[in-house]
């Protein structure tokens with residue numbers, strides 16, 4: 246046989262290479278093929294439609310129980326994602342390799358500018374360093390008078406509504422207004438809302454609420470940026486006005502600053518002052534400061550107000566504890582508030598079972614191995630102690646499934662039982678090393694991107710509860726089947742299939758009218 250000509254060699258290699266490629270397309274394995282998970286509902290929408298549905302609570306329970314702490318779900322157009330609640334894997338994602346598992350979307354940057362919610366890496370670290378002191382316990386104590394001032398106004402408005410007998414009050418809207426006013430005064434040093442019945446809503450509040458309504462998981466995929474533009478513009482303009490005002494007050498000296506809303510103790514005033522003495526590399530630009538304003542407003546508003554709203558229809562035991570403490574001590578100090586055991590247990594349990602932000606999303610920046618605390622049973626039946634995560638894979642951090650993990654919390658994990666916090670927690674919870682900043686819960690996340698406002702939020706909930714629970718009784722009124730729908734933030738609607746806006750109408754009675 247003659248040796249092949251160079252042309253034949255080239256042709257042969259080309260054919261072999263082409264065949265290899267074509268075969269590869271057919272036989273290439275999906276790198277996540279062995280990870281267990283629910284079958285896809287459709288190629289176009291995968292499991293997303295079902296999992297991100299407003300009534301998806303039980304589906305999340307099912308997939309978590311059936312497939313374990315690291316499972317695969319199908320996204321849009323054949324995309325595969327991981328859904329994670331295994332404690333060791335979470336530890337890895339949130340703390341150990343947090344730079345590998347970064348925030349997933351650029352969209353957030355457009356909405357929030359250069360604020361804490363959207364910046365990454367070194368810029369994020371610098372901002373966090375500057376902001377941390379204003380969220381310290383020392384500073385929370387200083388904010389107590391502002392908090393009381395705001396919630397007393399809220400209590401008085403409620404009193405005015407129920408002075409002639411019980412009345413229906415839409416509690417969610419009032420909680421949102423209160424949350425916004427609290428972050429307004431103590432964060433931005435600005436009052437948006439007198440919290441009176443007929444008080445005119447500031448256009449900033451209107452926009453901030455709209456923003457929360459439209460920023461949701463699904464908007465990560467179907468973003469119509471023009472819709473956000475107007476909203477974002479109002480927020481940006483208002484923030485610029487406030488910033489200019491603060492800078493002017495700062496130039497006039499401490500006295501002028503103290504005379505302002507926030508008494509010079511608000512986050513913006515403190516940041517502006519800190520910026521003056523910060524080293525060159527730590528300084529914040531105007532656009533970074535403006536970014537903090539929208540980030541803080543957004544992050545502080547609906548999260549806390551929705552969580553708070555959950556607690557109103559609860560039993561009298563809380564009222565008893567609060568009344569006794571008030572009889573004993575008059576106004577409660579920061580330490581009193583933090584230490585009331587049942588109030589604390591109720592807040593923790595509500596945050597556990599009903600995390601206001603049930604899912605978070607991250608994207609894996611490089612091929613990685615993700616270790617797990619319990620072996621993942623592959624589709625092939627073999628156990629794996631770690632899972633290969635290809636670069637680009639999106640990951641759902643399931644706060645929900647972690648907080649409700651029955652293997653850790655026990656068989657009553659799906660029940661609301663504040664008393665569990667008055668006893669020692671199960672060893673399984675303590676030993677699991679769940680990376681949450683707050684009480685073994687993922688509710689406020691953990692690591693360097695954990696919620697900076699979690700103490701602020703706790704204080705807010707407690708101050709509002711003390712004010713309202715000690716003056717009023719709350720009951721379900723006309724609407725007995727309030728349903729909490731799942732979403733970017735879980736919100737109440739008047740019944741399971743209601744298409745009306747989130748709301749929580751409750752029957753409110755002044756305690757003065759109740760004969761004991």
Ligand code: HEM
Nearest residue numbers: 361362544545548549552601689690694696697698701702
């Ligand atoms: C119950 C109430 C709250 C819950 C459940 C909550 C939850 C969270 C979660 C899960 C994150 C992480 C988001 C992510 O990385 O994708 C976060 C971040 C953040 N939260 Fe909260 N939050 C609450 C209240 C607040 C309040 C009251 C404030 C401000 C006063 C606040 C300010 C922030 C900020 C600025 C971030 C970004 C932190 C960073 O990336 O460094 N949050 N929050």
Ligand SMILES: *[C@@H]1O[C@H](CO)[C@@H](O)[C@H](O)[C@H]1NC(C)=O
Nearest residue numbers: 517520521528529530531534
């Ligand atoms: C912080 O200080 C720098 C330098 O003094 C200044 O250019 C910048 O505008 C300041 N930032 C803010 C938000 O005032």
Ligand SMILES: *[C@@H]1O[C@H](CO)[C@@H](O)[C@H](O)[C@H]1NC(C)=O
Nearest residue numbers: 300726728739740741742743
């Ligand atoms: C809401 O709609 C779902 C699906 O159509 C149905 O199964 C459920 O019973 C409805 N719930 C109520 C309270 O009407």
